[in-house]
Amino acid sequence: MAFEEIKEKDSRFIAHTYSRFQTDICGGEGARLRSEDGKEYVDFGAGIAVNIFGVNDAAWKEAVIAQLGKVQHASNLYYTRPAAELAALLCEKTGAKKVFFSNSGAEANECAVKAARKYSYDKYGAGRHRIVTLKNSFHGRTLTTLTATGQESMHPACFAPYMGGFDYADATADAVRAAVTRETCAVMLELIQGEGGVNVLGQEDVRAIAALCHARDILLIVDEVQTGNGRTGRLYAYEHYGIGPDIVTTAKGLGGGLPLGATMFFGKCENVFGAGDHGSTFGGNPIACAGACSIVRRLDKNLLLEVQGKGEYLRTHLSRIKNVLSVTGLGLMLGVGTTKPAKEIAQKCLERGLLVLTAKGDKVRLLPPLTVKKDEMDFALQILNEVISE
Ligand SMILES: Cc1ncc(COP(=O)(O)O)c(C=O)c1O
CATH class of the missing domain: 3.40.640.10 (Type I PLP-dependent aspartate aminotransferase-like (Major domain))
Structure with missing residues (x-):
């Protein structure tokens, strides 16, 4: 089903409690998502902090499928x-x-x-x-x-x-x-x-x-x-x-x-x-x-140390972006305060292939999967840099 068809059905039959971003999500791997019409995104929202091992996580799928068979x-x-x-x-x-x-x-x-x-x-x-x-x-x-x-x-x-x-x-x-x-x-x-x-x-x-x-x-x-x-x-x-x-x-x-x-x-x-x-x-x-x-x-010691390291990496680079006023949070739960409306930043990021969230106080909120990779973090930093500093 093409995006426009999904959107039309959704808005006809689902209660209008959500203001959705203009894309669907139909698949992916880890922190990379894709839509029905083949657009690709790096995911810094993880389904609002849910997909902590990203999508299509082999170990989780195996455990779920094994139980489905019982x-x-x-x-x-x-x-x-x-x-x-x-x-x-x-x-x-x-x-x-x-x-x-x-x-x-x-x-x-x-x-x-x-x-x-x-x-x-x-x-x-x-x-x-x-x-x-x-x-x-x-x-x-x-x-x-x-x-x-x-x-x-x-x-x-x-x-x-x-x-x-x-x-x-x-x-x-x-x-x-x-x-x-x-x-x-x-x-x-x-x-x-x-x-x-x-x-x-x-x-x-x-x-x-x-x-x-x-x-x-x-x-x-x-x-x-x-x-x-x-x-x-x-x-x-x-x-x-x-x-x-x-x-x-x-x-x-x-x-x-x-x-x-x-x-x-x-x-x-x-x-x-x-x-x-x-x-x-x-x-x-x-x-x-x-x-x-x-x-x-x-969720062992090594993974938690990795989360701390990735969080520090993102925090350091985010703080250097022009127009960034504050970076708050811990680990891979980060809020970025800027001189621009957060909704506008999220919209522009989406157009460039990056999914981010917002929070009250005009914060851009970043909650990537804990297994996000270095190249995915660098991609996110590059897009955020372009969008926030422009
Ligand atoms: C801190 C906190 N508590 C409770 C909730 C509600 O969780 P749910 O949407 O699963 O009911 C949320 C959801 O965002 C949350 O962030």
């Missing part, structure tokens, strides 16, 4: 090996004690919100249910996670009433301390705010927030939906901060392209959920989990 779905009424193995792998690698599987980042965060409220209810009784989140954060599109999202523009009147129970603070320890009350059961943070502008939270602030939470038995939830699974050069970004969260949520890269979310429970909340407290028809699906095992197994 059973595609069993429901959570029965045990399945891939889910058990993935949970064990995540716990071994992070020190978490239990995992709940869902299908997306928003669902992983919903689960964290329910768990935090229940932890507090079980221990302290009713009324200690509020959660502090940060201004500029993004936690998802369901009504609860939209409410958790600390951006006024994400709370339009047409979707009201919102959930309630959330308080918003600036990204400093003092502001979080001021927002915490006797009714607070948790603080939820993205350590690098992705959609909010690739803002890296300060080391001292995060450690002070973690200490405050610990001292008052307030659960610290870290949303690693975007930062997780090697993206920042550590398996999870909280490792950069030397803190011990109580709950970590993740999705995107974990499934490598199949829908999968995970909520990881550490020490004190490991047994917060009992039978019937939470559930999901598809959560822990054996195909998604088999693919995820092949991903998490490969």
Whole structure:
């Protein structure tokens, strides 16, 4: 089907919630994508941080196809090996004690919100249910996670009433301390705010927030939906901060392209959920989990060091481009502030064969596959240089 035909069908039959770039994607290899009409692109978006080993990843395909030949779905009424193995792998690698599987980042965060409220209810009784989140954060599109999202523009009147129970603070320890009350059961943070502008939270602030939470038995939830699974050069970004969260949520890269979310429970909340407290028809699906095992197994020390090195290489060269005002982020999660509108830069990059993303605050956002190659990085730098400095 030619592009125009796909576009026509899409706009006739799919709800108009997305403003898409003017190309389709139909195949590729690693960080190289192609459209139906044969255009080629270098991919610095990875399906918004999902395809961390790029497309057509042999090991992931092999794991998924092997599982497809066994059973595609069993429901959570029965045990399945891939889910058990993935949970064990995540716990071994992070020190978490239990995992709940869902299908997306928003669902992983919903689960964290329910768990935090229940932890507090079980221990302290009713009324200690509020959660502090940060201004500029993004936690998802369901009504609860939209409410958790600390951006006024994400709370339009047409979707009201919102959930309630959330308080918003600036990204400093003092502001979080001021927002915490006797009714607070948790603080939820993205350590690098992705959609909010690739803002890296300060080391001292995060450690002070973690200490405050610990001292008052307030659960610290870290949303690693975007930062997780090697993206920042550590398996999870909280490792950069030397803190011990109580709950970590993740999705995107974990499934490598199949829908999968995970909520990881550490020490004190490991047994917060009992039978019937939470559930999901598809959560822990054996195909998604088999693919995820092949991903998490490969996120080893060498790969993470490579991610750090590639991130530094890109950061150094991006900072030298004329009209670049700032380069923020960690590892292969980078935000570039320039003198030009980010949307315009993304559009021009696309025309020259490079796919990039944008974020709030007019940032160009770069999230290439972790396996992006040197020549692909050089191509991206060359195009960004042309587009930004012209
Ligand atoms: C930090 C963060 N949390 C939650 C979400 C929501 O994830 P999903 O779209 O899988 O529901 C996103 C998605 O961009 C995200 O970046």
